[in-house]
Amino acid sequence: MARVSTRRVVFERVTILLITILFLLPVFWLISTAYKPSNQIFSAPPRLTFEPTFDQFRQAFAIFDVVSLVRSSLVISIGTTVLSLLLGVPAGYALARSKSRFAPGFAYFFLAIRMIPAIAALIPFYLLMRDIGLLGTWWAVIVFNTMLNCAFVTWMMFSYFKALPPDMEEAALTDGCTQMGAFLKVAVPTVRSGMIACALFCMMFSWNDFLHPMFLTTLDAKPISVALLTAYGTKDITWGTLGALAHFSTIPIVLMALFMNRYFVQGATNGVQ
Amino acid sequence: MAQISFENVSKTYPGGKAAALVNFNLNIKDGEFIVLVGPSGCGKTTALRMIAGLEDISGGTLRINDTVANEQAPRDRDIAMVFQSYALYPHLTVAENIAFGLKVRGIKTDVIAKKVRETADLLELTEFLDRKPARLSGGQRQRVAMGRALVRSPNAFLMDEPLSNLDARLRGQMRAEISRLQRMTAVTTVYVTHDQVEAMTMGDRVAVMNKGTIQQLDTPRRLYDKPANMFVASFIGSPPINFMEAAVVSHDGGPAVSCGDFLLPLGISGARLSPRIGGKVILGIRPEHLKVAPQSRSTGVLSAETSFVEDLGATLLLHMSGHGIAIGHANMVEDERDLMKTAPKLKALIDSSHRISRGDAIALTVDPSLVLFFDPETGVTL
Numbered sequence: 001m002a003r004v005s006t007r008r009v010v011f012e013r014v015t016i017l018l019i020t021i022l023f024l025l026p027v028f029w030l031i032s033t034a035y036k037p038s039n040q041i042f043s044a045p046p047r048l049t050f051e052p053t054f055d056q057f058r059q060a061f062a063i064f065d066v067v068s069l070v071r072s073s074l075v076i077s078i079g080t081t082v083l084s085l086l087l088g089v090p091a092g093y094a095l096a097r098s099k100s101r102f103a104p105g106f107a108y109f110f111l112a113i114r115m116i117p118a119i120a121a122l123i124p125f126y127l128l129m130r131d132i133g134l135l136g137t138w139w140a141v142i143v144f145n146t147m148l149n150c151a152f153v154t155w156m157m158f159s160y161f162k163a164l165p166p167d168m169e170e171a172a173l174t175d176g177c178t179q180m181g182a183f184l185k186v187a188v189p190t191v192r193s194g195m196i197a198c199a200l201f202c203m204m205f206s207w208n209d210f211l212h213p214m215f216l217t218t219l220d221a222k223p224i225s226v227a228l229l230t231a232y233g234t235k236d237i238t239w240g241t242l243g244a245l246a247h248f249s250t251i252p253i254v255l256m257a258l259f260m261n262r263y264f265v266q267g268a269t270n271g272v273q
Numbered sequence: 274m275a276q277i278s279f280e281n282v283s284k285t286y287p288g289g290k291a292a293a294l295v296n297f298n299l300n301i302k303d304g305e306f307i308v309l310v311g312p313s314g315c316g317k318t319t320a321l322r323m324i325a326g327l328e329d330i331s332g333g334t335l336r337i338n339d340t341v342a343n344e345q346a347p348r349d350r351d352i353a354m355v356f357q358s359y360a361l362y363p364h365l366t367v368a369e370n371i372a373f374g375l376k377v378r379g380i381k382t383d384v385i386a387k388k389v390r391e392t393a394d395l396l397e398l399t400e401f402l403d404r405k406p407a408r409l410s411g412g413q414r415q416r417v418a419m420g421r422a423l424v425r426s427p428n429a430f431l432m433d434e435p436l437s438n439l440d441a442r443l444r445g446q447m448r449a450e451i452s453r454l455q456r457m458t459a460v461t462t463v464y465v466t467h468d469q470v471e472a473m474t475m476g477d478r479v480a481v482m483n484k485g486t487i488q489q490l491d492t493p494r495r496l497y498d499k500p501a502n503m504f505v506a507s508f509i510g511s512p513p514i515n516f517m518e519a520a521v522v523s524h525d526g527g528p529a530v531s532c533g534d535f536l537l538p539l540g541i542s543g544a545r546l547s548p549r550i551g552g553k554v555i556l557g558i559r560p561e562h563l564k565v566a567p568q569s570r571s572t573g574v575l576s577a578e579t580s581f582v583e584d585l586g587a588t589l590l591l592h593m594s595g596h597g598i599a600i601g602h603a604n605m606v607e608d609e610r611d612l613m614k615t616a617p618k619l620k621a622l623i624d625s626s627h628r629i630s631r632g633d634a635i636a637l638t639v640d641p642s643l644v645l646f647f648d649p650e651t652g653v654t655l
């Protein structure tokens with residue numbers, strides 16, 4: 001390996017650090033407001049030193065049912081992710097292994113579904129959910145997000161499976177597997193990194209999604225993203241309270257990303273050749 | 274143990290222009306080692322995948338042990354296949370790769386463990402059992418692929434160019450190893466290769482294929498000595514055989530062939546050419562059958578000029594142009610381009626004790642009984 005000059009390393013590190021600070025500054029500001037007394041939040045110039053306080057958290061817990069909000073968010077995003085993968089992975093596999101010459105066209109059609117503005121589908125979907133009695137529940141959002149994400153997962157997994165030579169599945173067939181066995185025991189584990197990428201994508205999309213649950217859920221099924229954004233501008237809710245609440249909307253998804261990322265890297269370095 | 278037979282099997286791929294297999298007939302006996310050999314695209318892999326059940330059969334009948342297998346699922350055939358790419362399961366360790374087929378078939382864990390250990394011992398894989406395939410060398414992967422097939426004691430082994438990704442030395446080693454394992458287990462084996470050395474050294478019988486049909490199915494010895502046609506003659510043997518167009522003439526009351534200023538009396542070995550006196554014939558002379566003669570312009574001596582010498586160590590490979598001798602008469606051969614490429618010059622393989630260099634004039638003789646004759650119209654051996 002060529003030795004990289006120290007000066008260059010320092011330069012790179014400093015650049016990365018500056019960019020990271022630039023991106024994290026708003027987040028830091030939001031987080032820090034949660035620990036400031038209300039009267040110091042808008043002090044100009046901003047004060048870098050302050051007496052940390054947990055008042056804002058107390059306030060947040062008093063106004064919001066934080067546990068229920070986080071639970072809603074978790075149920076909606078995990079539900080969407082699981083359903084999307086459950087449908088999208090086999091669909092992508094079927095398209096990738098199909099001998100029909102229409103299969104790739106089909107896969108791109110699925111990608112196109114993901115491209116349509118979700119809001120165009122929201123009104124008819126709203127009416128549909130109302131008619132079957134799911135409106136206002138977690139299910140309404142899960143089904144809607146699954147509809148969007150599953151199309152994307154299908155297309156993604158189509159590409160992953162397409163890149164996978166069919167030899168291994170054929171080896172599994174001669175080794176005594178059924179078609180289904182070859183899919184579950186060989187194809188699926190081999191594209192694990194792709195599946196984790198899809199899962200991360202679905203998870204983040206649903207976790208941060210505001211618009212759909214805003215329309216499709218009622219008070220008791222409301223996720224934290226909706227609570228956070230609708231609270232903004234309300235008279236008796238301060239920036240500090242929002243900062244405290246923002247903790248609960250960022251920390252779980254960051255943890256989840258870190259957790260899955262570990263598997264992602266592991267999966268990616270797992271392949272042969 | 275299994276007999277496998279193809280009866281008039283054909284295959285046309287959807288969208289494929291020419292048929293990949295045409296009227297393919299092959300009877301593989303129980304315990305036999307059959308090699309399918311032929312140029313790229315001749316349908317070897319297609320035939321092999323049909324036996325495994327991985328390829329649909331367009332027409333004809335495939336029988337495994339006297340039952341029609343055309344529609345049988347791969348797992349009901351109990352046949353093990355070694356893929357050219359090895360197709361190891363990347364997410365499983367070597368031990369799990371080898372055990373996979375047994376586990377799928379619901380064999381008890383302790384039995385599996387024992388079999389895996391035995392197979393690993395046999396293939397010297399014991400120290401790698403816990404590794405993933407990504408961390409193995411090409412030769413080790415190849416052995417894992419072999420192990421995965423061996424451990425199951427299947428009805429038949431199918432191998433698709435299993436050695437083509439290995440370096441020359443390892444290839445030689447594994448060639449002997451596979452032959453040994455096959456003799457030991459006596460499991461019917463179909464081995465695909467385009468390497469004629471593998472075909473000659475490994476097969477009980479070798480099927481030489483071209484354009485989806487079998488040109489000749491025979492023992493390696495007979496393929497070399499008595500090829501059925503020009504295609505087989507040119508495919509078997511390395512360096513490839515020399516073809517030259519010659520006239521059949523009468524000489525001292527017997528048949529002889531004449532080609533430029535080379536006149537070869539045939540003696541008794543030419544009796545079958547007597548009816549053709551006055552006609553044309555294609556001669557096939559293997560480079561290793563040409564011998565250096567004392568320089569002279571007598572009958573039976575072929576004089577030529579060396580245009581290029583390859584020193585192979587024990588032997589010299591001479592590339593020569595003969596006086597008035599047309600080499601490699603291509604229009605009689607199935608695959609014209611192949612022959613034009615492989616035999617544009619007269620080739621001779623001689624002992625390296627001869628001191629011959631570029632530009633030297635050289636005289637060669639050949640034992641007439643070793644010369645092959647082909648019909649110029651059909652390319653069939655006379």
Ligand SMILES: Nc1ncnc2c1ncn2[C@@H]1O[C@H](COP(=O)(O)OP(=O)(O)OP(=O)(O)O)[C@@H](O)[C@H]1O
Pocket residue numbers: 286287288289292293311312313314315316317318319320467
């Ligand atoms: N999936 C496919 N679709 C269309 N045509 C195919 C397909 N697979 C093979 N063919 C064609 O069928 C013919 C035989 O192919 P096959 O793979 O059996 O050749 P091969 O003898 O194994 O060649 P090689 O030595 O290069 O592996 C070729 O002309 C090839 O182009």
Ligand SMILES: [Mg+2]
Pocket residue numbers: 317318319433
């Ligand atoms: Mg092939």
